[in-house]
Amino acid sequence: MKVEALLFGGVALFFAGSAALYGAWSGEPAGTAVLIIAFGMAGLVAFFCLIQYRRRGSRPQDRTDAEVVDAAGSLEFFPPHSAWPVITALGFAVAALGVIYGLWLFLMGVGVLARGVLGMAFQYVNRPD
Structure with a gap:
């Protein structure tokens, strides 16, 4: 990197x-x-x-001296099923509509968006390696 x-x-x-x-x-x-x-x-x-x-x-x-086999193996953990991306997208959509329709809707969207982002970030925080 x-x-x-x-x-x-x-x-x-x-x-x-x-x-x-x-x-x-x-x-x-x-x-x-x-x-x-x-x-x-x-x-x-x-x-x-x-x-x-x-x-x-x-x-x-x-x-420069690395072989292809050096990069073999698992790279990271990617969750197979998660509802948090959908909740994050919904929060973003509501916040974007709130820019048009009013502050109250924007604040609700930011709340849902924040919960979705935090859910995505911490859903596997206690996952054993």
Whole structure:
């Protein structure tokens, strides 16, 4: 993940520089805000990749002398049946409708969305390895 962290770090630096130059020269706040958000998203992905690299070390894909058999085996645990993605999608849809129809609906959607995301994140927290 080191290569991915460097790649997204470079993208984040590009968006940071673009936001600074665009904000200084144009004075237009909407485009500057979009570039700052793009910087934040790329920086978040770079940070995640860097943390994963430090936790797990290099992967077989990162080594030039690796064989195909080095990457064999189970990669991660993927849940076969879960209702949480549907609840998360429903919460997002209700929150999006709340942007149109009113704050009360938006807040209900954010509540359902938060419960769905937390359910997905913690549904197998006590699963034995």
